[in-house]
Amino acid sequence: xATLEAMPVLDNPWIRFAARRLGRIVVSVWVLITAAFxxxxxxxxxxxxxxxxxTATAEVVxxxxxxxxxxxxxxxxxxxxxxxxxxxxxxxxxxxxxxxSQVIGQRLPTTATIAVLAFLLAIAVAIPLGxxxxxxxxxxxxxxxxxxxxxxxxxxxxxxxxxLAVGLVYVFGVSLGWLPVAGRSGPASYVLPVVALxxxxxxxxxxxxxVQMVSVLSADYVRTARAKRLRSAAVYFKHALPNTxxxxxxxxxxxxxxxxxxxxxxxxVFAWPGLGTTMISSxxxxxxxxxxxxxxxxxxxxxLVNLVVDVALAVLDPRSAIRES
Amino acid sequence: MKKRWLSVLRTPVGLSAGLLLFVVLALAVVAxxxxxxxxxxxxxxxxxxxxxxxxxxxxxxxxxxxxxxxLVATRLSIQLALVATLIAxxxxxxxxxxxxxxxxxxxxxxxxxVNVAVAFPGLLLALFFAVIFGxxxxxxxxxxxxxxxxxxxxxxxxxxxxVISLDYVAAAxxxxxxxxxxxxxxxxxxxxxxxxxxxxxxxGGSLLAFAGLSFLGLGVQAPQYDWxxxxxxxxxxxxxxxxxxxxxxxAVVVAGLAxxxxxxxxAKGFGLTTQLGRLPEAPSAPADVPELDTEHVLDVQSLSVxxxxxxxxxxxxxxxxxxxxxxxxxxxxxxxxSLTALAIAQLIEEPVQVTASRLRFRGxxxxxxxxxxxxxxxxxxxxxxxMTAFNPVRRxxxxxxxxxxxxxxxxxxxxxxxxxxxxxxxxxxxxxxxxGQYPHEFSGGMRQRALIGMGMMGKPAxxxxxxxxxxxxxxxxxxxxxxxxxxxLADEVALLLISHDVTVVRAICDRVLVxxxxxIVEDVSSLDRARHPYTRxxxxxxxxxETSLDEPLAVIPGRMPDLADVxxxxxxxxxxxxxxxxxxxxxPSLETSPDGxxxxxxxxxxxALTTRGS
Numbered sequence: 001x002a003t004l005e006a007m008p009v010l011d012n013p014w015i016r017f018a019a020r021r022l023g024r025i026v027v028s029v030w031v032l033i034t035a036a037f038x039x040x041x042x043x044x045x046x047x048x049x050x051x052x053x054x055t056a057t058a059e060v061v062x063x064x065x066x067x068x069x070x071x072x073x074x075x076x077x078x079x080x081x082x083x084x085x086x087x088x089x090x091x092x093x094x095x096x097x098x099x100x101s102q103v104i105g106q107r108l109p110t111t112a113t114i115a116v117l118a119f120l121l122a123i124a125v126a127i128p129l130g131x132x133x134x135x136x137x138x139x140x141x142x143x144x145x146x147x148x149x150x151x152x153x154x155x156x157x158x159x160x161x162x163x164l165a166v167g168l169v170y171v172f173g174v175s176l177g178w179l180p181v182a183g184r185s186g187p188a189s190y191v192l193p194v195v196a197l198x199x200x201x202x203x204x205x206x207x208x209x210x211v212q213m214v215s216v217l218s219a220d221y222v223r224t225a226r227a228k229r230l231r232s233a234a235v236y237f238k239h240a241l242p243n244t245x246x247x248x249x250x251x252x253x254x255x256x257x258x259x260x261x262x263x264x265x266x267x268x269v270f271a272w273p274g275l276g277t278t279m280i281s282s283x284x285x286x287x288x289x290x291x292x293x294x295x296x297x298x299x300x301x302x303x304l305v306n307l308v309v310d311v312a313l314a315v316l317d318p319r320s321a322i323r324e325s
Numbered sequence: 326m327k328k329r330w331l332s333v334l335r336t337p338v339g340l341s342a343g344l345l346l347f348v349v350l351a352l353a354v355v356a357x358x359x360x361x362x363x364x365x366x367x368x369x370x371x372x373x374x375x376x377x378x379x380x381x382x383x384x385x386x387x388x389x390x391x392x393x394x395x396l397v398a399t400r401l402s403i404q405l406a407l408v409a410t411l412i413a414x415x416x417x418x419x420x421x422x423x424x425x426x427x428x429x430x431x432x433x434x435x436x437x438x439v440n441v442a443v444a445f446p447g448l449l450l451a452l453f454f455a456v457i458f459g460x461x462x463x464x465x466x467x468x469x470x471x472x473x474x475x476x477x478x479x480x481x482x483x484x485x486x487x488v489i490s491l492d493y494v495a496a497a498x499x500x501x502x503x504x505x506x507x508x509x510x511x512x513x514x515x516x517x518x519x520x521x522x523x524x525x526x527x528x529g530g531s532l533l534a535f536a537g538l539s540f541l542g543l544g545v546q547a548p549q550y551d552w553x554x555x556x557x558x559x560x561x562x563x564x565x566x567x568x569x570x571x572x573x574x575x576a577v578v579v580a581g582l583a584x585x586x587x588x589x590x591x592a593k594g595f596g597l598t599t600q601l602g603r604l605p606e607a608p609s610a611p612a613d614v615p616e617l618d619t620e621h622v623l624d625v626q627s628l629s630v631x632x633x634x635x636x637x638x639x640x641x642x643x644x645x646x647x648x649x650x651x652x653x654x655x656x657x658x659x660x661x662x663s664l665t666a667l668a669i670a671q672l673i674e675e676p677v678q679v680t681a682s683r684l685r686f687r688g689x690x691x692x693x694x695x696x697x698x699x700x701x702x703x704x705x706x707x708x709x710x711x712m713t714a715f716n717p718v719r720r721x722x723x724x725x726x727x728x729x730x731x732x733x734x735x736x737x738x739x740x741x742x743x744x745x746x747x748x749x750x751x752x753x754x755x756x757x758x759x760x761g762q763y764p765h766e767f768s769g770g771m772r773q774r775a776l777i778g779m780g781m782m783g784k785p786a787x788x789x790x791x792x793x794x795x796x797x798x799x800x801x802x803x804x805x806x807x808x809x810x811x812x813x814l815a816d817e818v819a820l821l822l823i824s825h826d827v828t829v830v831r832a833i834c835d836r837v838l839v840x841x842x843x844x845i846v847e848d849v850s851s852l853d854r855a856r857h858p859y860t861r862x863x864x865x866x867x868x869x870x871e872t873s874l875d876e877p878l879a880v881i882p883g884r885m886p887d888l889a890d891v892x893x894x895x896x897x898x899x900x901x902x903x904x905x906x907x908x909x910x911x912x913p914s915l916e917t918s919p920d921g922x923x924x925x926x927x928x929x930x931x932x933a934l935t936t937r938g939s
Contacts, residue, residue, distance in 0.1 A: 031441050039456055155582065160534075163578055166571070175567075181563075226672055228779070230731055258448075291456055
């Protein structure tokens with residue numbers, strides 16, 4: 001058997017890094033698919049009976065079970081399910097009799113749009129504001145501003161997005177009547193869902209950028225930069241900001257995956273025609289194939305976000321990737 | 326332990342969060358007892374009404390009063406959140422301690438499971454489990470408990486790993502005590518505190534998550550109701566009666582924050598630090614101000630540095646440096662050497678205050694206006710630690726070049742070429758290649774040379790070097806000092822060399838300033854002619870080739886007074902063999918002798934003094 005030393009390719013830290021990440025994501029996807037498969041077998045009672053209702057005859061139920069392959073041995077069903085998922089066949093929805101992949105195809109883009117917009121909004125607010133607050137409060141300056149900022153951002157960051165959403169509906173929909181509060185119509189209908197999703201993560205991210213800026217601004221190399229008598233903006237944006245990005249990105253990735261999950265609740269507040277509303281209505285209607293598929297989609301989305309962040313971190317800070325392997 | 330909890334309650338955040346939490350918990354206990362009747366009273370005459378004097382928050386579709394329903398719902402909401410948290414803690418503890426209990430192989434499996442699970446947001450896990458356990462309060466409790474378990478497991482794993490390697494735990498294990506007992510007796514008590522704090526914060530999270538599930542219709546089912554349920558029902562009629570949706574929302578936020586903030590306050594309070602003691606403003610002695618003359622590169626009169634709170638780590642420092650002159654500053658750590666250097670270089674920022682009656686560099690008054698270009702081109706700084714003085718994420722060449730682009734208006738290319746040239750002149754081999762590298766690819770000595778090269782990008786008249794060789798090994802030290810010396814002699818560049826190493830200063834400098842407790846106590850051209858007992862003690866403490874190896878090394882007894890303790894008299898009196906009552910009561914001023922040397926000592930002319938063996 002070839003050892004690591006005998007294979008020069010594996011000496012390259014980048015290849016080892018890529019191999020590790022690939023291995024991790026393959027395992028995670030497998031766990032995810034297996035969990036989704038088991039879900040339908042772990043639900044209490046007979047899923048087919050519960051969707052068809054108590055009035056359906058035993059023959060109808062049995063025929064439906066047969067059609068869904070639920071009478072096959074478990075191992076067989078697992079293999080069929082794996083094959084199906086990998087080839088993009090997610091089965092048929094029980095309630096609408098549409099292919100599940102078609103349902104997902106319709107709903108995924110609307111969800112992804114608000115998630116991505118919200119993430120961009122959070123970044124666009126958090127980085128300039130965090131830098132500004134960091135500069136303002138560095139070295140224990142402007143204590144009162146720091147206290148106000150920190151408490152505000154802690155509170156905003158702790159309120160779950162669906163409650164913020166309700167608050168936004170009340171203020172901008174009911175009281176002011178400026179923005180539509182339900183459904184997807186024009187560009188204006190995107191505002192409230194996106195803002196509701198973005199506020200919490202923006203608050204948390206701003207806080208991290210501020211704390212990082214404060215610590216970076218006391219670093220020796222910032223003093224060196226100041227000793228060169230550069231303009232303040234050059235010191236802050238060229239020397240300090242790049243050194244805060246590792247922590248910001250790590251946390252940003254985490255927040256993005258939380259945001260993906262947060263869409264479920266926010267969509268339900270705004271009756272947004274996305275995966276989240278479909279998921280909840282499918283859970284309540286016991287349409288398990290659809291629920292299974294949406295769980296998979298969300299899970300894969302989270303894994304992708306994690307992967308992108310890991311790779312970006314490795315590119316930005318090569319030492320982290322090498323240290324790990 | 327008790328004291329620490331009390332001290333948490335004494336902070337404003339801790340107290341308000343604690344009070345809030347107490348109110349929430351009290352409501353959970355008493356609200357259903359007092360108001361169940363009113364909350365469940367059906368009145369079909371007032372269905373779906375908005376807020377009014379009789380119904381503060383309005384009524385629901387059966388005419389029940391929503392204000393009381395929100396109050397009564399406190400119990401169920403809190404109860405469910407606490408049960409879910411309990412499940413999370415128990416399952417998390419079990420999963421987290423598994424690696425310590427079952428040995429490495431199974432342990433690794435447990436770690437892997439936790440790792441996969443924590444990669445997913447809690448809400449997704451909760452939804453997944455909610456499907457499996459079925460719609461309803463029981464299913465939702467289990468779902469939220471299990472969904473929060475992985476993060477508790479991760480926390481437990483980290484904490485256990487930290488404790489289990491401690492000596493006494495290792496001793497208990499090697500004494501043959503079983504793993505389970507070690508865990509119960511030694512490990513768990515040590516990690517209880519952070520676990521409890523995190524469980525408190527976790528309870529807030531569970532409360533919010535539960536509200537989410539109930540709001541979606543997956544949690545509490547009618548006729549039971551919790552805040553999430555009320556919120557979901559209220560949202561449908563938000564145009565008719567906004568308060569019906571807002572009131573339960575506010576309740577959820579307040580209760581969630583109470584748990585969250587209290588947990589955070591406790592966590593923070595257990596790592597409290599004390600503040601520096603305040604001191605009344607020290608009187609500043611006006612120094613006599615000699616006339617300005619142009620042969621001096623630097624002219625500083627009565628420079629003081631004041632910290633917020635009134636402490637003054639640098640007091641009344643006056644010094645002048647001629648063109649091409651090398652002046653050393655020696656003194657112990659904390660004597661104010663580095664702060665003096667930074668204050669002269671205008672690198673001290675608010676809220677630390679720098680005051681001086683005069684601060685002139687090349688004839689320009691630095692106290693008024695901004696002099697970025699002058700300082701950026703004529704004043705070079707070399708800092709102590711070359712490992713941290715460069716920005717780790719930018720290339721060396723770019724870091725050198727940017728000053729020249731800024732101040733001399735060079736193009737990117739020309740500035741870079743100059744950077745390469747300066748790297749060559751500080752004897753960095755292959756400067757073209759090295760300029761494209763990052764700081765971590767340079768050795769310590771090379772970085773320090775590059776930093777000197779950075780100072781040479783302009784046309785410096787003064788180099789301020791703050792302990793430039795302290796972080797380097799001895800052979801590299803010698804090279805750096807030689808380089809500084811060559812630069813100085815070639816271009817008549819003045820040098821202000823700060824060091825605690827008497828030998829280094831003696832080897833290079835034309836003149837030495839000795840600092841003690843924030844003041845200059847002596848200014849002398851040669852340390853051999855020192856008159857201040859402190860300077861003599863410093864010199865005597867340096868071993869030479871003749872120092873007997875049998876005798877212990879000479880030391881100065883005692884230590885420098887703390888910044889906050891400088892009161893009256895000579896600061897060195899407590900350690901001085903010559904000190905008398907006069908020294909302890911009146912601080913000697915820095916007197917100039919006919920030969921131009923300065924000394925601040927009542928006994929400076931007492932030539933028979935001896936500092937050793939006293």
